[in-house]
Amino acid sequence: MGKRGVKKLGRVAQFALLGAVALGLGGCSLPTFGGFRGATSQGQTEFKLWSWMTIAGVVVAVIVWGLILWAMVAYRRRDSNQIPKQFHGNLPVEILYTVIPLIIVGFIFFYTVVAENKVDALAPNPAVRITVTGFQWGWSFSYTDSSGKQLALVETAQRRPPLLAASPLSSQYPRFELPLGETTQITLVSNDVVHTFYVPAFNFGRQALPGVTNRFDFTPVETGVFVGHCATYCGLYHSEMLFSVAVVSPNSFHTWLNSHATSGGAP
Numbered sequence: 001m002g003k004r005g006v007k008k009l010g011r012v013a014q015f016a017l018l019g020a021v022a023l024g025l026g027g028c029s030l031p032t033f034g035g036f037r038g039a040t041s042q043g044q045t046e047f048k049l050w051s052w053m054t055i056a057g058v059v060v061a062v063i064v065w066g067l068i069l070w071a072m073v074a075y076r077r078r079d080s081n082q083i084p085k086q087f088h089g090n091l092p093v094e095i096l097y098t099v100i101p102l103i104i105v106g107f108i109f110f111y112t113v114v115a116e117n118k119v120d121a122l123a124p125n126p127a128v129r130i131t132v133t134g135f136q137w138g139w140s141f142s143y144t145d146s147s148g149k150q151l152a153l154v155e156t157a158q159r160r161p162p163l164l165a166a167s168p169l170s171s172q173y174p175r176f177e178l179p180l181g182e183t184t185q186i187t188l189v190s191n192d193v194v195h196t197f198y199v200p201a202f203n204f205g206r207q208a209l210p211g212v213t214n215r216f217d218f219t220p221v222e223t224g225v226f227v228g229h230c231a232t233y234c235g236l237y238h239s240e241m242l243f244s245v246a247v248v249s250p251n252s253f254h255t256w257l258n259s260h261a262t263s264g265g266a267p
């Protein structure tokens with residue numbers, strides 16, 4: 001590698017570093033790289049992981065593309081009669097390109113485990129408990145107290161669904177509510193086959209498996225109405241397994257809960 005080559009290489013590294021620093025300093029104005037910022041604290045954790053992994057990927061890509069370009073330009077054929085020096089094997093380089101990816105994968109593994117532990121953490125005393133049941137083809141959202149007694153119920157209208165193909169926000173699909181800033185624990189089950197309860201804006205999806213109970217928490221950090229759908233093909237009307245979730249203030253939430261109280265009454 002000539003002096004000029006080293007200088008050019010230094011410049012490529014500088015660009016990569018500058019890019020990473022600019023993105024880092026951008027803070028909350030980080031581009032989303034096609035992801036959602038996350039309307040729950042769990043979703044935000046997932047978004048952070050996604051962002052840093054994408055930034056790391058971009059940095060690696062810039063370095064790799066830079067090196068390829070540099071090699072193409074610096075070592076292009078100048079003399080049509082000259083054959084490049086022939087050799088094979090380079091132990092230090094081979095060790096380097098084995099060790100660096102191993103370190104990168106180690107980092108990704110570590111931060112993924114940390115993020116998933118946060119996302120999967122269950123609050124000991126959630127403010128709200130909902131049992132979500134997936135069935136062919138719809139959802140039921142049963143609000144319960146800590147003893148499992150049902151307080152309120154929202155569910156897909158019982159019908160052999162003709163294809164509505166309406167927006168998930170349509171009143172023909174169920175909408176359940178969550179209180180802003182409070183933790184809701186979801187108990188997810190399936191009545192028949194495998195479904196996936198998926199809310200893109202929460203950066204969260206989990207399978208509803210027959211015979212298995214999945215539990216997870218949502219702590220919304222943003223009010224709004226967010227669409228959700230089944231994300232595992234589960235039969236003819238899979239595409240009709242739509243719903244929406246509204247995040248509202250705790251006061252409006254309790255008013256809403258009372259208006260949906262099942263006989264026996266909400267608190």
Ligand SMILES: [Cu+2]
Pocket residue numbers: 134194195196230231232233234238241
């Ligand atoms: Cu489904």
